[in-house]
Amino acid sequence: MKTFHQDQRRQLLANGHANAGREQTQDFPPVVKLFAPWGGASWLLTELDPDNEDIAFGLCDLGMGCPELASVSLSEIGAVRGPMGLRVERDLYFKGEKPLSASADSAHREGRIIA
Template structure:
């Protein structure tokens, strides 16, 4: 599987997500910077992805916020994200201006407190 399978990721981002996934396999307390912020322009959902499972490169780990007030750390299928459409049938987009300045756990703590991702 390659980044080209997921139009919202560049090759460099996919490679970094895989590297983070490999690191988390050898270091259980690994807390990466999010690599990419994805969002639905017409549905209020946001994802901050920090890693991809190297054994299942369709599965990403990150902070998931479906816009219902309960953001949580978890896994998400990249193939399902690629197929997801919002109310106006728009696909998921990448926030091109996002630059992570905190570890994923810090974003998660702040999001839980606020009821949404604040990035």
């Protein structure tokens, strides 16, 4: 999936390196928001696995009322097709301003990602 700008990819990788192998990880703000324009699925991503750049970590919401912090495969997200062949898109105007934990807390209260 080639949905990120170079600077976003660099930041996701830097965050991944900072948290790799650590028990106490840093609580970064999301770098990228992906969403399915035909439904309620969205992802707020904070980092890429430095050993496998296909794996991202963040707040994942498949639109079923139970968002969770998880690792996801970017190639699997990229393979998803909606009605008329629509693909998952990057929110061009998203700016992650609060830590991921704050986004997760509000998502758990609301049953969906609010961003």
